[in-house]
Amino acid sequence: MSKMSSWDMKPLTINVEGKYVDSYLYSGVLYLFNNDATVSKVDWRRLIREKFCDPESSVAIRCAFSNSDYLYGDKFSFVFQDEEIKKVVQDRFRNLPKTRIDLSLSEIAGYIYSKIDYSEIFPHADFSISGGRIFASSLDGVWRGKQSGKQEELFEDSEKIWDCPANTVSPSGGRLAVAAGEEGLFEAPIDGEIPVFEKHNLSKKHSSSCSRSYESIYSSSPIGGGYLASFDSKKIIDIFTKKPTTLRTFDRPIDSESIFGGASGYYTWGAQNRIYSYGKDRTLRVARYAPWLSGQERFQTIKEVSIQAWKGEIVSASAALFGTVVQFDNAIVLLRSDDGDPITMSDDFVNWRVFPRSRSYENHLHIVRPKYLEICSFNHDYFVPQGSKIFGFSRQVDRRFSGVNFNKSH
Amino acid sequence: MEDRLKVNETIPINDKTSYFIHPHHRMNVPLKSTWAMPPQVEVAMFQVTLANAWFQDDEGWGLRVANNKLEQTGLCPEGKPVFLAKFVGDTGSTPNLWHGYPANIRVKREDIPPKSLLNGWHSSGVIDEKILMMIVRRQA
Numbered sequence: 001m002s003k004m005s006s007w008d009m010k011p012l013t014i015n016v017e018g019k020y021v022d023s024y025l026y027s028g029v030l031y032l033f034n035n036d037a038t039v040s041k042v043d044w045r046r047l048i049r050e051k052f053c054d055p056e057s058s059v060a061i062r063c064a065f066s067n068s069d070y071l072y073g074d075k076f077s078f079v080f081q082d083e084e085i086k087k088v089v090q091d092r093f094r095n096l097p098k099t100r101i102d103l104s105l106s107e108i109a110g111y112i113y114s115k116i117d118y119s120e121i122f123p124h125a126d127f128s129i130s131g132g133r134i135f136a137s138s139l140d141g142v143w144r145g146k147q148s149g150k151q152e153e154l155f156e157d158s159e160k161i162w163d164c165p166a167n168t169v170s171p172s173g174g175r176l177a178v179a180a181g182e183e184g185l186f187e188a189p190i191d192g193e194i195p196v197f198e199k200h201n202l203s204k205k206h207s208s209s210c211s212r213s214y215e216s217i218y219s220s221s222p223i224g225g226g227y228l229a230s231f232d233s234k235k236i237i238d239i240f241t242k243k244p245t246t247l248r249t250f251d252r253p254i255d256s257e258s259i260f261g262g263a264s265g266y267y268t269w270g271a272q273n274r275i276y277s278y279g280k281d282r283t284l285r286v287a288r289y290a291p292w293l294s295g296q297e298r299f300q301t302i303k304e305v306s307i308q309a310w311k312g313e314i315v316s317a318s319a320a321l322f323g324t325v326v327q328f329d330n331a332i333v334l335l336r337s338d339d340g341d342p343i344t345m346s347d348d349f350v351n352w353r354v355f356p357r358s359r360s361y362e363n364h365l366h367i368v369r370p371k372y373l374e375i376c377s378f379n380h381d382y383f384v385p386q387g388s389k390i391f392g393f394s395r396q397v398d399r400r401f402s403g404v405n406f407n408k409s410h
Numbered sequence: 411m412e413d414r415l416k417v418n419e420t421i422p423i424n425d426k427t428s429y430f431i432h433p434h435h436r437m438n439v440p441l442k443s444t445w446a447m448p449p450q451v452e453v454a455m456f457q458v459t460l461a462n463a464w465f466q467d468d469e470g471w472g473l474r475v476a477n478n479k480l481e482q483t484g485l486c487p488e489g490k491p492v493f494l495a496k497f498v499g500d501t502g503s504t505p506n507l508w509h510g511y512p513a514n515i516r517v518k519r520e521d522i523p524p525k526s527l528l529n530g531w532h533s534s535g536v537i538d539e540k541i542l543m544m545i546v547r548r549q550a
Contacts, residue, residue, distance in 0.1 A: 021539050035539050037529075122529070123546045139522050139546055165519055167548060181548060182517050206517065208548065223488050223517055315549055350539040370539065 010093060011343070011380075012064045013100045016108060016373040021122075022351050023373050025361045026129040026147075028066070029113075031154075032373065037122035039154055040115050047111040051103075060092040064377035068363040071382040072321070072395060086383065093379055102372075113151035130171035130357070133190060134158075137166035142178060142197075144190070161197035168209040170217070172357055177217045179207040185219045185229055185253075202229040203253040209316065211271045211356065214291050215248050218270035220317070226268035227253040228275070228289075259299045260285055271319035271356050272393035275299065278314045278326070282307045284335070286324075286390060303390050305335070311344075320354040321362050322378035323392040327352065332367065337381045337392030356393070415449035425505065429456050432509040435484070443492060443512040446484045455483075455495050456510055464527055470497035471513065471523040473537070480541055480550055484512025493550040496521050515548050522548070 022033040028045030045066055052061040063070050070076060071089070080086050121143055124136045129147055134155055136143045142162040145155030168179040174191035178199070185207040188199040205227060207219040215231040230251040238245045256268040260277050263285060268277045270289065277285045286303045312329025319325075323336040332345040332352060350368040355361040365376040386394040415421060417436045421429045431449045434442045445452055455472040458464075464471050472495040474481040480493035496513040499506050513521035523531075528545060531537045537545075544550045 019539065021543055035532075123532075123542055125546045125548070138525070139528070139548075140525050165522060165548070182519060208516070222490060316547075351543045368539075 010096070010099050012061070012096070012377045014065060014375045014377075015100065015102045015369075016375065017103065017105045017371065018108075018373065019371060020350070020368050020373050022124065022127060022353070022368060023366045023375075024127050024129065024353070025355065025358070025364065025366075027360075031127070033118065033122070033124070033127070034115070037117070037119040038115050039118045041113040041151060041154070042108060043111045043113055047103075047108065051107075057092070057096055059089065060096055060379075063089075063382075064093075064363070064379055065375065067360050068358075068377075069360050071379075072362065080383070090383070114153075116152065116154045118154065125166065126168045128169050128171055130190075131174075133171065135169040135171050135176060135190075137169045137178065139165045142166050142169060144176075144197075162199065167207075168211075170210050170212060172212050177210045177212070179210040179219060181208065182206055185210055185217065187217065187229075200250075202250060203227060205253065209269070209318075211269070211319065213270050213272055213275070213289055215246075216291065218268075218275065219253075220267065220269040222267055222315075225256040225266060227255050228259065228270065230254050230291075258296075259287055259289075260301060261296075263301070267314045267317065269317045269319060269324075274319055274324070274391070274393045276317065276319065276324055278307070278317070282309060284326070307333070318354045318356070319393055320356050320365070321392050321395055322365075322381040325352070325354055325365060334365070334378070335391040336378075337389045338384045339390050340380070415453060417449070419449070420507070421453055422505070423453075423457060423460065423508075427460065428505045428507050429453055430507055430509040432511065435511040441487050443484050443486050443514050445512055446482050446491070452495070452510060456497055456508060459495075459497055464523075464531075466524045466527065468499045468501045470499070470508075470510075471495065471527060472497065472510070473531075475537060475541065478538055478540070480537075480544070486512070486514040486517065488517070490516065492516070494521070494523065494545070515545065515550060 019035040020032050021035055024031040030042040030044035032040040034040060048062060048066040052058050121136050121138055124138045126137045128135050132147045134145050134147050141160045143158060144161050145158030148156045164180050164183055166178050166180045170177040171190060176188050176190045178186040180186055184204040185202045186199040187202055188197055206221040206223040209220045210217050215233040217229040219229060220226045231248050232251050233246050233248045235244055236247045256277055259275055266280055273289050275287045275289050284305050284307055285301055288300045288302050290298050311331045315327045317326040323334050326333045330347050334343040352367045355364050363378050367374040415431055417431050417433045419431050423429055435445050438444060459470045459472040482491045482493055483495045484492055486492050492512045492514050494513040495510050497508050497510040499508040515522045532542045
């Protein structure tokens with residue numbers, strides 16, 4: 001599929017009126033963190049179903065905002081091998097009458113389950129839900145609880161598990177990674193009923209955010225460049241259950257300078273099979289990470305792009321399937337997975353997040369604007385061959401892909 | 411206040427409080443953050459902190475907001491701009507002697523303003539949500 005046709009899958013936006021500091025989408029519920037230290041739980045699935053029931057637009061809107069798994073998921077992948085079906089779906093996106101939808105407070109009011117006091121944790125630095133467990137980090141510690149089945153509650157059995165200021169909480173695969181600033185990067189098991197928070201310090205080097213790169217964890221920092229906390233994994237037969245399982249063991253932290261062959265990078269980040277570096281020369285470098293290879297072969301720089309000076313210094317960044325999102329002093333920039341022209345967005349925002357581990361919202365970028373939440377849905381990536389992507393990590397990795405080298409200014 | 415205050419100068423603020431312009435944060439001392447603001451602005455920030463009781467025990471925090479943006483207070487030892495000020499006082503002395511430095515909240519846990527103060531700044535309109543989240547995410 002050509003670049004041009006992938007971009008015909010227009011980015012769509014829903015703006016939700018209100019003053020928020022953060023938002024989170026999980027399992028059909030939109031959590032709106034209000035600026036008055038409360039959380040509104042919104043029945044997002046029902047809202048999308050009922051507000052956009054027109055047969056002409058409902059397929060595109062539901063895939064865009066409620067069920068990215070319909071198009072990304074394995075369940076229907078065989079269906080989209082049929083070019084005619086693929087074209088029909090693409091036409092549904094192309095023919096949408098408008099790409100921006102505004103929802104007022106009165107329009108969402110009927111979908112709010114409850115408004116819950118959040119003053120004990122507010123304001124958080126990060127919030128995450130995985131497997132029905134909620135984690136939040138703040139300047140005074142890390143919190144955990146069970147996702148409540150009651151719509152008038154947020155947590156069940158919530159407790160502060162660590163009194164260390166933490167920036168990012170990243171739960172996945174029965175483990176919680178915590179970027180804890182000058183204390184470094186930590187990981188702890190979170191499966192089952194564990195009474196004690198048994199954390200392991202993976203590195204004492206500064207960590208301001210972290211994300212999963214297969215079995216490993218990428219730690220970012222504006223102080224000292226960042227590193228990959230590298231884990232080895234191998235398949236073994238569990239001696240008790242006699243079933244195949246993965247044995248995961250910590251290897252070592254690998255500095256970003258080693259990953260990028262000494263190229264200067266003062267902010268680096270990564271997820272899954274992509275690692276990114278932004279240097280003082282305003283060059284953004286992308287490396288392919290292939291943990292199944294050995295030594296330096298695991299890392300191969302596949303692209304370098306220049307960033308315009310007016311955008312300012314880098315502040316933070318995240319990797320997503322649809323590209324990589326970079327926050328500079330004066331703009332948020334999306335470098336798209338289809339290598340098309342980057343999208344530059346206004347710096348008039350409170351907060352932003354992507355959902356790289358989500359099953360249904362992995363195409364979302366949420367930007368909290370001063371008076372509304374902007375939910376951007378990027379849909380160009382659905383039909384981009386996942387193995388040939390440059391920006392954005394791949395959903396299914398083609399191990400034969402070796403990448404290309406060329407430069408371009410953005 | 412005098413137009414030109416000097417390093418090592420002690421300025422009486424009131425009967426109970428004096429402020430010392432500490433050389434460690436003016437003379438590129440290794441591992442110390444360095445003020446980007448002139449001494450008179452440093453003292454003015456402390457006076458605002460004092461007037462608003464932005465303290466917890468014998469520590470205080472200050473900031474300056476212009477056009478909904480935090481003004482840079484200084485540089486951290488790693489050379490990055492920082493945007494808050496921290497003040498520490500010897501409350502056992504008479505008068506209490508205080509000094510301050512650009513707070514390095516990215517790296518130093520003890521430089522982070524307490525949550526009660528941060529929420530107070532936010533609820534009273536001193537900072538908006540954007541600045542609140544910058545501080546909470548330790549990007550200031």
